[in-house]
Amino acid sequence: MDIILLGPPGSGKGTQAKMVADKYHVKHISTGDILRENVRNGTPLGKEADSYMKKGQLVPDQLLVNIIKDRLAQPDVKGGWMLDGYPRTIPQAEALEKILPSLGQKIDVVLNIDVPDKDLVDRLSGRRMCKCGVSYHLQFNPPKVPGKCDVCNGELYHRSDDQAEAIMKRLDAYHKQTQPLIDYYNKKGITATINGSGDIKKIFAEVSKALDKKV
Numbered sequence: 515m516d517i518i519l520l521g522p523p524g525s526g527k528g529t530q531a532k533m534v535a536d537k538y539h540v541k542h543i544s545t546g547d548i549l550r551e552n553v554r555n556g557t558p559l560g561k562e563a564d565s566y567m568k569k570g571q572l573v574p575d576q577l578l579v580n581i582i583k584d585r586l587a588q589p590d591v592k593g594g595w596m597l598d599g600y601p602r603t604i605p606q607a608e609a610l611e612k613i614l615p616s617l618g619q620k621i622d623v624v625l626n627i628d629v630p631d632k633d634l635v636d637r638l639s640g641r642r643m644c645k646c647g648v649s650y651h652l653q654f655n656p657p658k659v660p661g662k663c664d665v666c667n668g669e670l671y672h673r674s675d676d677q678a679e680a681i682m683k684r685l686d687a688y689h690k691q692t693q694p695l696i697d698y699y700n701k702k703g704i705t706a707t708i709n710g711s712g713d714i715k716k717i718f719a720e721v722s723k724a725l726d727k728k729v
């Protein structure tokens with residue numbers, strides 16, 4: 515099954531994607547994680563992307579299209595994938611549509627996680643991340659040992675773009691550039707909207723229900 519996760523920053527895409535990947539045996543592909551790894555390793559892509567990410571702006575479409583094209587052609591995603599953080603613009607969605615047929619892949623479902631803006635600021639400012647891609651929250655989803663990742667024991671950090679100014683810019687970028695995708699996929703009749711407020715496990719039950727209809 516090939517799944518797209520849509521939702522504003524902080525809506526719980528990464529949190530839900532980890533659980534979906536385990537239950538449905540699909541590969542979790544997070545473009546944010548891929549970009550952050552490139553920034554950490556100082557690759558040419560990382561150097562170019564960093565200036566946009568720090569400011570809370572989207573990285574130019576062409577860089578993302580190249581990343582996705584390479585990633586979806588790798589053998590480990592043949593059993594199915596879940597895209598988290600891609601597409602974020604209409605041109606990215608159109609590019610994906612051109613790439614998929616040659617790979618023998620198609621989008622089965624678009625999950626749209628809906629959370630009001632007022633909750634997103636609290637979620638993002640209290641988020642703590644691990645390099646392995648798992649995210650926690652100081653109050654809403656704390657790790658077992660403060661400051662350490664439950665999965666890999668790595669040191670948790672506060673993302674530089676999870677601070678007030680960049681958060682506001684990211685929400686603005688979401689509303690202007692990414693939200694139009696909801697309509698774009700609604701018209702294709704492949705969207706399921708999930709209420710992303712409340713208990714993480716309860717939301718996952720809703721996500722599972724939507725996916726079970728597709729398998």
Ligand code: ADP
Binds near residue numbers: 546578
């Ligand atoms: P969030 O957790 O807020 O949804 P991500 O980790 O998905 O954020 O992305 C972090 C940053 O990486 C974005 O603010 C943006 O600068 C960049 N980025 C990630 N995916 C994309 C994309 N598909 N197009 C453009 N920029 C992207």
Ligand code: ADP
Binds near residue numbers: 637
């Ligand atoms: P995204 O990938 O969409 O940016 P994350 O999965 O990283 O979002 O979640 C953002 C923050 O909110 C994290 O700190 C996470 O632990 C927390 N979080 C995730 N789901 C919920 C929820 N249902 N209720 C409260 N906090 C949540």
Ligand code: ZN
Binds near residue numbers: 644647663665666667
């Ligand atoms: Zn970890």
